[in-house]
Amino acid sequence: MAAPLTEGAIQRMREMIASGELMPGARLAPEAELARQLGASRNTLREAVRALVTARVLDVRRGDGTYVTSLGPELLLDGMSAAVELMHEGFSLELVAVRRILEPAVTALAATRMDPASLNELGNLLERMRAADSETDRVGHDAEFHRLVTAHCGNETLGSMLNAVSSRTIRARAWRGQVDAGATTRTIVQHEEILNALKARDPARAEAAALVHVATTEAWFRLTID
Numbered sequence: 001m002a003a004p005l006t007e008g009a010i011q012r013m014r015e016m017i018a019s020g021e022l023m024p025g026a027r028l029a030p031e032a033e034l035a036r037q038l039g040a041s042r043n044t045l046r047e048a049v050r051a052l053v054t055a056r057v058l059d060v061r062r063g064d065g066t067y068v069t070s071l072g073p074e075l076l077l078d079g080m081s082a083a084v085e086l087m088h089e090g091f092s093l094e095l096v097a098v099r100r101i102l103e104p105a106v107t108a109l110a111a112t113r114m115d116p117a118s119l120n121e122l123g124n125l126l127e128r129m130r131a132a133d134s135e136t137d138r139v140g141h142d143a144e145f146h147r148l149v150t151a152h153c154g155n156e157t158l159g160s161m162l163n164a165v166s167s168r169t170i171r172a173r174a175w176r177g178q179v180d181a182g183a184t185t186r187t188i189v190q191h192e193e194i195l196n197a198l199k200a201r202d203p204a205r206a207e208a209a210a211l212v213h214v215a216t217t218e219a220w221f222r223l224t225i226d
Contacts, residue, residue: 028068146166
């Protein structure tokens with residue numbers, strides 16, 4: 001936890017950004033001037049800036065100055081991925097359950113937004129899944145399939161949240177593929193249905209296909225872990 005004076009400086013800069021006083025891409029005032037504005041010492045300001053750089057709110061450019069980042073969700077939610085990676089294995093079921101909530105919504109949104117080239121790439125990834133020589137390769141193509149769908153959902157915040165959660169479930173999905181003899185066949189069939197729904201530009205069908213896909217995985221894990 002940061003010291004109270006540093007916390008105060010961080011909060012003041014957050015307020016400046018939230019109010020529009022500092023916009024995305026804006027250059028902060030020189031250190032001495034900004035310290036006066038915040039009523040903080042230069043050392044306290046430096047600590048606050050370091051904390052906001054870690055949070056991807058600020059970007060220090062050597063020899064140029066300190067800038068507010070784009071504040072895009074892919075930056076601000078990057079810390080969520082790091083936090084998820086630190087969670088103990090006992091929370092894997094909770095993460096799969098969160099994925100079950102988010103993935104169908106993302107897939108439904110992507111159904112009307114995916115261009116022919118992206119649909120063709122999904123088909124290529126599906127073929128790579130079929131031809132994969134190892135479970136590690138197959139799961140890698142599987143993860144890329146879902147990342148490509150997520151990239152076309154049109155909601156960067158939702159997509160960033162799903163990517164953070166999904167990244168932590170990849171190892172568990174690979175484990176399932178190794179111990180469940182029928183998992184690979186079922187997974188490929190389910191990806192085919194997702195792809196067909198996306199090609200048909202049918203959000204309801206795409207949502208249902210994604211729900212079946214993730215719910216099947218969740219049900220298997222609950223039976224196995226319990």
